[in-house]
Amino acid sequence: MAVRRLFLVIAFAGVITSVHPYTRPPPRETLFIPPTADSSAPEQVHVSVSGIDNMRISWITKDSVPAIVEYGTSSRAYNSSANGTSSSYSFFLYKSGHINDVVIGPLKPNTVYYYRCGSDHSSPEFSLKTPPAQFPIKLVVIGDLGQTGWTSSTLQHVAESRYDMLLLPGDLSYADFWQPRWDSYGRLVEPLASQRPWMVTIGNHEVESVPVIHKPAPFTAYNARWRMPFEESGSTSNLYYSFDVAGVHVIMLGSYIEFDRTLISING
Template sequence: MFVVLLGLAGADNYVRPPAGRSLFVSHDHSKTSSQQVHISLAGNAQLRISWITDELTPSTVKYGKSSGVYEALMNGTSSSYRYIIYKSGQIHEVVIGPLEPSTTYYYKCGIDSSPEHSFRTPPAQFPIDFAVSGDLGQTEWTKSTLQHISKTDYDVLLLPGDLSYADFYQPSWDSYGRLIEPLASQRPWMVTQGNHEVERIPLIHKERFTAYNHRYHMPFEESGSSSNLFYSFKVAGVHVIMLGSYTDFGPDSSQYKWLESDLRKVDRKQTPWLFALVHAPWYNSNSAHQGEKESSVDMRNSMENLLYNARVDIVFAGHVHAYERFARVYKQEADKCGPVHITIGDGGNREGLATKYKDPQPKISVFREASFGHGQLRVVNASHAQWTWYRNDNAQPDSTWFTSLASDSACVV
């Protein structure tokens, strides 16, 4: 049995919004000026800066600690891709560093007439703040979510798949890049892919993840991965694993073998916190995306033991267009040494909210709500972190504290 969720617990009479109007952000710079600028972590004390130009220009970044004063220059590469009749602009990538922690840098991409941007590097140690948002898209609700995130002083954004919702129409990737640039050019955005990034058309375009892989180069090489679809990174005492729900994950797959190897390298004395991101949730009491055996159930059956035995603290997912927080679980039962599973697929997609839930609510489901919003995770120290989910209309949030499993003597392996 499923129940339609008509309002939050309590008498706030909240009327859930319909799917938001789709936005398209046009290009208002010259053909040689940088656009769609975004940054990501790229190994120890380094950042990858990516941007697009309509024409071929130098793949260089000038940067320094004062506005207009650029003490360093780094060179990179550029590429482009074709998708049926679409040809992308020049996609530039430059890795800069070493960079100092918790420091603001100013930079210019490519030619001198390009606009100046600035970013702040993450801290070297606790506390560190993450913004978390999945299934972002580019609608009026996306714009609201981004506005809410922009008011927070986060260090790194985590996005568990479904970025642009371009769905084969490649100019929407360009629009999305322009929409997120004000935020993504200032803080590292670390993303993994969702089903809307697959973009494979049988007999016409056989390659999967073409736009995603060309536009969002994540630090897979730095983490020993063979694919941009799965990787890990470390930042300020946190080890984050980004997994691919739509690439092979069985015991004989390269992703599974890489995950085994990556988890063996985790040192909980150096990184007391261990997070993982997938797109399709392994635990879900919403009617949406129930029965998706391969991307959800099969992946959970294949990899849950690895994450449990490594004492992963939190697993973030998207896909379901709502918010849900579970207890610590393992093999579908409450387990104090299992990870907390959080679905955060409420960023603002054009398909609307998933408002129907199973009734009664499973005991392992602690909080669930079908509204647009985002999450904030403040890792205070080696043992404690505060999680808060905010609904975009500023209603009462869901907030709780987590204790790292590395600090729990009952769960030490």
């Protein structure tokens, strides 16, 4: 028994001596992406799933434009179109641009679609790829994305992964009350978020409500800018929802949602 104990101590000591200390990389510069010169051009374009075979296209313009998306499976040959809604919000002295949401479909799985936001024929063309209907599917999961040089590095790795869908469970823009950073964030992620569905939910950086006075309402910017398929899944809040993709049932549950303890089962 004594020999065994000695052996374990030696083995454990060997493990300890082989561990190298972790050196935290220094912070990188904070990014801010300026707006486009054309006030009617779509920017901050991102897509998300909306039901089994539909996709939601969201974008922002400074000017009021028709909330319409033209789309098809060939570049510049749009044989379908859909109309949606436009909204905006205020945050103290800040007033958002026009936030447009349009649901397109039904769409074929694992298919590239080309689309144009708004009715201006000179608007840029975007493309998206719908998720597959069955396995295999490649999901990317990231969190605390923010807007720094490290964000750019992370997005580059994501782009190289040839993924089908991105899941982001909270802490998107790190705007933390400064609303123009939400706009900057939308421009930063647009090259990826306009091509694959980004399914997101909230973290503490999305709360943005002043303590005591509780104004503005919590999650005002997040709810206005990143509308997820909560109604399609039977949820009553954009902060939690679920959806099916390629045989996987995904539950997105924000950690800052109020809950009723009386609903917790005894065995829970």
